[in-house]
Amino acid sequence: MFIEELVAKERVQFYEEFSSWEEAIMASFKPLLADGSITGAYVDSVIHCVTKYGPYIVFAPDIAMPHAQENAEGVRQNAISFMKVEKPVEFEKGNREKDARLFFSLASANHDIHLENMQKLAEILLKDGVIAALLEAHDADDLLAIEKRFF
Amino acid sequence: MVNILCVCGNGMGTSTILKINIQKICVENKVDAGVESCSFSEAMTYLPSIDIVITSPEWAEMLPPSRATVATVKNLIDTAAVSKALLDIVREKFPDEINV
Numbered sequence: 001m002f003i004e005e006l007v008a009k010e011r012v013q014f015y016e017e018f019s020s021w022e023e024a025i026m027a028s029f030k031p032l033l034a035d036g037s038i039t040g041a042y043v044d045s046v047i048h049c050v051t052k053y054g055p056y057i058v059f060a061p062d063i064a065m066p067h068a069q070e071n072a073e074g075v076r077q078n079a080i081s082f083m084k085v086e087k088p089v090e091f092e093k094g095n096r097e098k099d100a101r102l103f104f105s106l107a108s109a110n111h112d113i114h115l116e117n118m119q120k121l122a123e124i125l126l127k128d129g130v131i132a133a134l135l136e137a138h139d140a141d142d143l144l145a146i147e148k149r150f151f
Numbered sequence: 152m153v154n155i156l157c158v159c160g161n162g163m164g165t166s167t168i169l170k171i172n173i174q175k176i177c178v179e180n181k182v183d184a185g186v187e188s189c190s191f192s193e194a195m196t197y198l199p200s201i202d203i204v205i206t207s208p209e210w211a212e213m214l215p216p217s218r219a220t221v222a223t224v225k226n227l228i229d230t231a232a233v234s235k236a237l238l239d240i241v242r243e244k245f246p247d248e249i250n251v
Contacts, residue, residue: 122172
C-alpha cells in the first residue's frame with residue numbers, strides 16, 4: 001500500500017550516481033519540491049543539519065533518511081519520497097558504513113500524520129528481505145512487484 | 152515499568168523508527184515498558200525520568216550524564232542487534248519488568 005502510494009504520487013526516483021551527498025539529497029527531494037510539499041528552504045536546512053551534526057541520517061547500512069525538524073521552514077505538508085542510487089553515495093570519507101543507496105526523504109508539518117507515515121515506513125524497513133529487494137529495484141514496476149510480494 | 156527513550160538528532164526520523172522497533176521487541180519479549188522518542192535537544196528534559204536510553208553512537212557521546220543506562224546501536228533496523236542491546240540491560244538491571 002505504502003510503496004504503491006509513493007509510485008502513484010510520482011515520489012519515486014532512480015539514479016545512476018551523484019558526485020556528492022549534497023547533490024544526492026537535493027535530488028531526493030525533487031518530487032516533493034515539484035508537487036509543492038516543500039520549498040527549497042527545507043532542502044537547505046536538511047543539508048545544513050547533516051553538515052552540522054554529521055551523517056546520522058544514514059541510520060543503517062545503505063539507507064538514508066534525509067530530513068530536518070518537524071514544522072521546519074519550507075514544509076507545507078507531510079510527505080515522503082523514495083530514491084534509489086546505483087552507486088553508493090559517500091557521506092563520510094573512508095567510512096563505508098555511512099554509504100547510502102536507498103533514500104527515504106521526509107517532511108512533516110503535522111505530528112500525527114507523520115507518526116502514521118513512519119509506522120508504514122517502519123513496516124517496510126523492518127520486514128525481512130525488503131531492503132535487499134529494494135537494492136535490486138531499477139524502476140517503479142520493480143517497486144510495485146516488491147509491494148505485491150511482501151505485503 | 153521501565154522507561155525507555157529513543158534519541159536522535161531531530162526526533163523525527165531515526166528515533167521514531169527506533170521507537171516502533173523497540174515497542175515491537177518489548178511486546179514480543181513481554182517487557183513492561185514505556186517507550187518515547189525525542190530529539191537530542193529535548194533529551195535533557197526527559198532524562199531524569201528515564202531508565203534506558205537507546206541511540207546511535209554519534210549521539211550517545213554527547214549525552215549529559217544521567218541515571219539512565221545508555222545503549223548504542225549502529226544499525227537501527229537490525230532487530231536482532233537492537234533486541235540484544237536492550238534485553239541485556241533489562242535482564243541485568245530490570246529483571247522484574249519481564250513478565251514470564
